[in-house]
Amino acid sequence: MHPWIAQRTTTFDSSGIRKVFDLAAKLKDPVNLSIGQPDFDVPQPIQDAAIQAIRDGKNAYSPTQGIAPLRDAINDRVQQQFGHDDRDVFISSGTSGGLVLSMLAMIDPGDEVIFMDPYFVMYPALIRLCGGVPVPVDSYPDFRLHVDRIEAAITDKTKMILVNSPANPTGVTATEQELRDVALLAKEKNIALLSDEIYSQFMYDAPFYSPATDNDQTIVIDGFSKSHAMTGWRVGYVHGPSEIIATMLKIQQYSFVCAPQPAQWAALSALDVPLTGHIDDYRHKRDLVMQGLSEKYEIEKPGGAFYAFPKAPGSSGEAFVHRAIEAGLLIIPGNIFSGRDSHFRISFAASDETLHRGIEILNRLAS
Incomplete structure (x- = not known):
């Protein structure tokens, strides 16, 4: 290892998803069910708002906490939903930026963070x-x-519980009672509760429920990347107790500085863009995948997000993914998201035609 490289960077590896993409780079016209982003484009009103912001000269740094109109609009919605006496909001550079700042603001060396396995790759x-x-x-x-x-x-070293519902990679949504139980447990034990709610708009069978409803100390991360297909625009938001938010902002000043200002004005317009049509479309895609694979695969029905996490035939999910790639299908091995190597992840954020082709290949591989 190069002598200049910091030791902390050796405690984790590069994203396994990138390795899969490298493996599949030589495929010609693969059936791609691997991408963790919507297959629809950014809605036109949001594009127009970004263009207008650029032309209006809103291209400099914004305040670190984000532009006031966007913060105020989100804060109004948060207060209407929760009504907490001590809850502040700021705009982060994507939800990933919010996760980074949350960890830096609350986790000291040796602190333990609990989360469910399978998990989003960034958490560990x-x-x-x-x-x-x-x-x-x-x-x-x-x-x-x-x-x-x-x-x-x-344990006595537990500092945080991290929950993600709807979940990546499984698409499974926690019930209201499950979220309430975890919220009250964290409150009773005086443990930080961090709720990653980036897929909150993608709910197919029940309304979304946040653990912040039952625990007013919950730190919530959400954003516009998945709901409005703005993955490259890097606009998220975080809300929680004011002292925690102030600490995260202090770190943002010396790291991300702010989210891109034109994208923040676009996000303001996104708050008024209806998503019902897209959610209905993704519910249909979820059902298509379930109907197409349930006969030959063990698969839990996703209640949200746009992922499914079937059990792979045979003893190794990674080996099965290699077979799938050889057959022209790009999916992600489950061991990237888990300590187990038994499943694989499908993203159904794809055209119906692509889903039908992928289902056909998967059923052929399972025969």
């Missing part, structure tokens, strides 16, 4: 980057939010 890496200790809690086979397992994992 960010925890280790801060010197923290990732504590994945097994959620197989149903991928539910098991409060009893979470409670059993708590």
